[in-house]
Amino acid sequence: MPAHVLVAYGTTNGSTAQIAEAVAQVLAKEGLTAEALPAGSVGDVTRYDAVVVGGALYAGRWHKDARRFVRRNRRALAGRPLWLFSSGPLDASASEKDIPPVPGVRRAMNRLDVREHVTFGGSLQEGAKGRMARMLVRNGKGGDYRDFPAIEAWAARIAGRLIEERGKD
Template sequence: MTRTALVAYGTKNGSTAEIADHIATVLRGIGLDADVRPAAEVSDVGPYDVVVLGGALYMGRWHRDARRFARRHCRALADRPVWLFSSGPLDPSASERDIPPVPGARRAEQRLGAEGHVTFGGRLEAGARGRIARAILKQGRGGDFRDFDRIAAWATGIAAGLAAEAERR
């Protein structure tokens, strides 16, 4: 039986949505059915066996839609595996070392009993919305710091964990 995965995300300028799409593509390539949806638009997690929830980082905070998703679906997610990711550092630090979750993501990790959390680099490029984003770009600190090979390896690890769990049953 094919397992179904939901990859939900909270994003402001689209970078986290692109990471979510990449995760879903990897999961599909390994044999899972995967849907990608903005976290704010998910009303029911019942159809999914596995959930991956991601949130962009802004000023040390996990995206509001990801935080709300975790609170809203806490009970329903208690009986299925959940993984979390953050995206946001605008430097190569996320590819160089493990970055612990910010408080909002850490609370969601604890509340949901998540299998794990990872932080990926972010992207901030011309045309980004928000006063702070424009100020960062004006200072020359924008760019794309996402490591799609690392993202794919993490998603592959999720599938491997699910396969190992299925064998134990």
């Protein structure tokens, strides 16, 4: 039976949701059962064999829905394979180098047995919600810096690990 994987995400403007959906699609293509859901809508993680949690970065903090999800489900997450991702730099830096997790994500990683964390570039487009986001776009600081081939390669590595571990059971 294929592993059932939850890809939970916290987003305000939808960019992180699109990353989560891409991750879930790759996991499904590799033969796993995967679904991407807003972190705030997930009630019970015990029906999942593994979890991926993503959060948009705002002013050096992970999206509140992602933070709350991890805090609310910490006991159940501690017993499952867990990966984290952040999205947010509005430049090419995430494609050029590894970006360390922000302090709140680092704390979650220290408390839980997180397999890996990665930071992907973000996207901020015209019509973004929030005063600060609109100001960034208006000042030419927006754009789409997501690297979907890198996102898909990361998801494929997750799938490979889960499939390998399932084969050992």
